[in-house]
Amino acid sequence: EPEVTQTPSHQVTQMGQEVILRCVPISNHLYFYWYRQILGQKVEFLVSFYNNEISEKSEIFDDQFSVERPDGSNFTLKIRSTKLEDSAMYFCASLRRQNTEAFFGQGTRLTVV
Amino acid sequence: AQSVTQLDSHVSVSEGTPVLLRCNYSSSYSPSLFWYVQHPNKGLQLLLKYTSAATLVKGINGFEAEFKKSETSFHLTKPSAHMSDAAEYFCVVSHTDKLIFGTGTRLQVFP
Numbered sequence: 001e002p003e004v005t006q007t008p009s010h011q012v013t014q015m016g017q018e019v020i021l022r023c024v025p026i027s028n029h030l031y032f033y034w035y036r037q038i039l040g041q042k043v044e045f046l047v048s049f050y051n052n053e054i055s056e057k058s059e060i061f062d063d064q065f066s067v068e069r070p071d072g073s074n075f076t077l078k079i080r081s082t083k084l085e086d087s088a089m090y091f092c093a094s095l096r097r098q099n100t101e102a103f104f105g106q107g108t109r110l111t112v113v
Numbered sequence: 114a115q116s117v118t119q120l121d122s123h124v125s126v127s128e129g130t131p132v133l134l135r136c137n138y139s140s141s142y143s144p145s146l147f148w149y150v151q152h153p154n155k156g157l158q159l160l161l162k163y164t165s166a167a168t169l170v171k172g173i174n175g176f177e178a179e180f181k182k183s184e185t186s187f188h189l190t191k192p193s194a195h196m197s198d199a200a201e202y203f204c205v206v207s208h209t210d211k212l213i214f215g216t217g218t219r220l221q222v223f224p
Binding site for chain 1: 145147149155156157158159162164203207209210211212213214215216217
């Protein structure tokens, strides 16, 4: 069964450092997303990506965040200068079409120290 | 604007008894609704989805949910809880091209 894969599963980084979270969506999917879940809190939308550009982003997704689909396979989330409050579980998701089932990866747990 | 409200942050049941996890939605048009489950240290797994077909939706692991437009509800049920059902459950509404999550309900199952 096709699945979304995310690497790494855990990432510890020092405050102010750049991190790149990687995702490989399902191959025939067209819509890609990043969500995050701060420990004990709800899952929050960060950004959606379609046709090689951002289609929507939340208030959380400020200038420190960027996404890229560099090679038609990987979908990355970059945080340029991490803050303590960026510590969270980050989920990648992909959809074949709008309003259909989103397939989520296992998540990357980011800890900023 | 689209939103979902999960009415209970925690639900505790005994194994073998019914499960009811409540969700109310707000939507300006006919919504697509989902229930996702998250087991400890795991990703999000789709349990079931409603996309304007049958109002009673059956999902995996014996779960089902009924879409009630008059009550703007999409409650998740299971006739008989199993220990392995202990997890966090999220009611989700689709809005344009993003998902909006409820705050989640933690289900505990006691032997």
